[in-house]
Amino acid sequence: MSRKPNLKDVAKVAGVSAITVSRVLTDPTKVSDKLRNKVEQAVRETGYIRNHAASALASSRSGVIAVIIPSLSNIVFNEVLQGIYQTARPNNLQVVLGDCHYSPLEEEKLIATLLGQSPEGIILTGAAQTDYARKLLERADIPVVQLMELTDQPIDMNIGFSHFHAGYDMTKHLLQRGYRTPGFIGARMDPRTQQRLAGFRQALADWPQPCQSFVQTTTQPSSARLGGQLLQALIAESAGKCDAVFCCNDDLALGALFEAQKMNLAVPGDIAICGFNDLESSSLVNPSITSVASARFDMGKQAVEMLLAAAGKPRKSIAPIDVGYQIIARRST
Amino acid sequence: MSRKPNLKDVAKVAGVSAITVSRVLTDPTKVSDKLRNKVEQAVRETGYIRNHAASALASSRSGVIAVIIPSLSNIVFNEVLQGIYQTARPNNLQVVLGDCHYSPLEEEKLIATLLGQSPEGIILTGAAQTDYARKLLERADIPVVQLMELTDQPIDMNIGFSHFHAGYDMTKHLLQRGYRTPGFIGARMDPRTQQRLAGFRQALADWPQPCQSFVQTTTQPSSARLGGQLLQALIAESAGKCDAVFCCNDDLALGALFEAQKMNLAVPGDIAICGFNDLESSSLVNPSITSVASARFDMGKQAVEMLLAAAGKPRKSIAPIDVGYQIIARRST
């Protein structure tokens, strides 16, 4: 066999019809043991691999799910992806992944491209899709899961947690620990970061006594290095009065901590630091960093399970699933 | 239009033939401005998205490349992936990604599955593929790139650097700085980690004076937490004589550093620490950690470019590409 073998070639080797080979590959229980063995051997012998395009075209089932994340470099989405991949594999689903770089327009283009794969379902991050993207998704008539945050107007299904409430609670935590002039540093300023900041502001507004607060943000991508820079900017802005920093994520928090050490600022003595996402390092550094934990792996897993459960059925509106979060108080506050 | 529109539907709306619509989508220069505008509007109006399966079947071009990495949780592969995705997108290539969990058998199954997508090329991590996997890849007759490490017997193309030499050079660096009883801690113990360890041992063997050395390894997945545990094991094994630790990667190194701080060991005074991969944090912690930098993003980028360059042409054996590495000496040694 020089060229790539197809069903017929395998059938000839096994001495059966093409459709029997097809059945062995899709549902072996439908074929007698005798033929099945012959076919399986012929498959191994020829190194046959089913042509996905032809299979998808004939059956109108692609065995693919589409996933769009805003960034490949943010480790947070990695954990979600792990949950997605680990759940997809045993269900014989291929994942086609796109990175939209936090841009709704890029996301729209990706959605258009990925829908061409006739995915059985699609998982999106956040709820900031363009109108045309929403139109395409509705037209596609496949299950859609919006992940990470909660929204009032989901396209279809939704699972996540409230970044506003998490930001609110974390700020309250700082206030309860006695910090009265807190700052917020934020990078990227994507919708979820903005919700955290909104939570920060609301918590301050709700606090019985008025507090002075400081905010330093940038739309640059987040990184530990940037955390150090933003900390400096915050200290400069507040003329050193700032006594606690709420970092919009743990990368910034780690960078801020390392920078504070370089400036000989005691943490939390001179300045408290807290982050968001509860990365592994946050629990290991000295001092360990207070953060917000959420079930990222689980969200990915559940998203795939939701797609599987919804596949084929008509859309029935399911209430958004709130997976919650947890403030992990540590020595840095 | 209730059901999903196909080429014919769009053609009818635009008042042209189906094949003209197809041409507008694949090569707009082949169609006159007048018709192109009509068609493009009809596409927008109907929300038409080309059926990838049918397109791939008819043209025998899938526009897909397959990528297999050993782990989604290891941030190192993320950077490679970024290079891959960023290069694939402008070339209209979809990436289908698989995670083989460092298992050649899982990798074999993944290869079989992914080849079913008729990818235009495939990118693999390392050079430990099974015989059957190699057979499948040769049968598939598509460009293959083996990434990250160098091998004498590449399946097709190969780009990476020598982990043995990097491990060797890093160990020499420790010896040159005066450390005489170095230890090595390693997790996962995948082929590349083993090559680094082999480099460590060879450098010690080549050193003029005999040195005592210590090794602590585990096949558990790598993590910062594990780095702390392995440091403790190493110190116990060496009864505190160990004066430097070569960590097989920066996650372990960071964990080891944090653990040393908790044990009140001065770094590098009581014990030097170095890592591998040069993650961002390694340059920011106090003291900053000596590490091995490599062009991960670039490797991913180049791998895709190599696939593109090789597409369609018969395989001509190309010499493995060595992207090299760099020892970044910092305060921890």
Added chain:
DNA sequence: ACGAAAAATGATTGCGCAACCATTTTGACT
């Protein structure tokens, strides 16, 4: 041992698109 039902197997057809070749239209030149 016979017939009916169930299980196993096979033949035909169409999924939606692009390759291929045929036809029509346009444009350049005499």
Added chain:
DNA sequence: AGTCAAAATGGTTGCGCAATCATTTTTCGT
């Protein structure tokens, strides 16, 4: 205006598979 080449457009067909329906074989009860 007439001719011819080039550009633009369209019709037909097959890619490889699985759905559907048709046929054959097996199984089981009596």
